[in-house]
Amino acid sequence: MRRTSLEGDLCAIARSLDVIGDWWSMLIIRDAIGGSRRFSEFQQNLGAARNILTTRLRSLVEEGILMRAPASDGSAYQEYLVTEKGMALVPVLVALAQWGSEYQFKGREARSVPVDARKGRPLKKIQLRSEDGRSLNPQDVLMRPAA
Amino acid sequence: MRRTSLEGDLCAIARSLDVIGDWWSMLIIRDAIGGSRRFSEFQQNLGAARNILTTRLRSLVEEGILMRAPASDGSAYQEYLVTEKGMALVPVLVALAQWGSEYQFKGREARSVPVDARKGRPLKKIQLRSEDGRSLNPQDVLMRPAA
Numbered sequence: 530m531r532r533t534s535l536e537g538d539l540c541a542i543a544r545s546l547d548v549i550g551d552w553w554s555m556l557i558i559r560d561a562i563g564g565s566r567r568f569s570e571f572q573q574n575l576g577a578a579r580n581i582l583t584t585r586l587r588s589l590v591e592e593g594i595l596m597r598a599p600a601s602d603g604s605a606y607q608e609y610l611v612t613e614k615g616m617a618l619v620p621v622l623v624a625l626a627q628w629g630s631e632y633q634f635k636g637r638e639a640r641s642v643p644v645d646a647r648k649g650r651p652l653k654k655i656q657l658r659s660e661d662g663r664s665l666n667p668q669d670v671l672m673r674p675a676a
Numbered sequence: 677m678r679r680t681s682l683e684g685d686l687c688a689i690a691r692s693l694d695v696i697g698d699w700w701s702m703l704i705i706r707d708a709i710g711g712s713r714r715f716s717e718f719q720q721n722l723g724a725a726r727n728i729l730t731t732r733l734r735s736l737v738e739e740g741i742l743m744r745a746p747a748s749d750g751s752a753y754q755e756y757l758v759t760e761k762g763m764a765l766v767p768v769l770v771a772l773a774q775w776g777s778e779y780q781f782k783g784r785e786a787r788s789v790p791v792d793a794r795k796g797r798p799l800k801k802i803q804l805r806s807e808d809g810r811s812l813n814p815q816d817v818l819m820r821p822a823a
Binding site for chain 2: 535539540541542543544545546547548550551552555556559562563593614616617618619620621622623624625626627628629630631632633634639640641642643644645646647648649650651652653655656657658659660661662663665667668669670671672673674
């Protein structure tokens with residue numbers, strides 16, 4: 530399938546999706562943030578084919594979301610570390626997790642969700658706010674050109 | 677490409693991506709939330725091929741993110757409306773937009789971002805918080821099983 534590039538799109542959502550709008554990429558980022566570092570770890574966690582993983586990792590490095598580093602144990606392996614730009618995707622992962630947890634699980638079904646590292650408790654639900662701090666509902670948000 | 681289903685995955689992020697982890701689906705949801713209702717409107721805004729759009733719209737209706745309704749002008753056209761479950765994706769779109777705006781645009785480059793409908797100003801940056809209201813950095817968040 531030919532894919533239109535959204536690289537030059539005016540919309541900030543579209544431009545993000547151009548880089549991370551792929552199921553595998555988001556799962557790789559999730560695992561990397563969770564501490565996975567090696568190709569074999571990603572492969573094992575995700576059950577992804579070698580070629581799929583290779584393409585995605587290369588692209589995430591090119592985009593500055595992951596970076597390559599020599600293995601921390603001195604072996605010949607390469608490791609993938611999350612950059613600051615990659616860590617800045619945590620709110621996207623949390624928003625995805627909170628939506629999924631609310632709508633894609635049954636009542637008390639077991640699930641894995643983002644928790645506060647200190648207390649191990651699920652995060653507070655994301656609250657959208659205006660510049661001046663008013664709490665906003667989804668209906669109060671529009672996509673508009675901004676300076 | 678064969679796609680593993682994440683439908684039964686324990687991870688709430690994975691389960692969301694199973695439903696909306698596709699570039700086109702997120703753009704359709706963005707446009708539907710922005711007021712697009714008809715097949716032809718989505719087609720024109722997105723420049724997507726008919727078959728791509730048909731598959732995605734059907735799946736979004738099946739998942740309860742969009743619903744079909746008779747055209748509001750009494751014509752024979754069908755319209756797609758956003759459900760409450762669909763509107764609950766606004767925080768995901770806002771998180772994507774804020775990340776994209778920060779990392780995928782140059783300084784003063786023109787962009788379209790989520791704004792507060794009342795004042796037309798960009799939203800405050802999403803702040804992750806613990807259950808008891810402490811402000812959290814990306815490093816303070818872990819993915820863990822929760823009851």
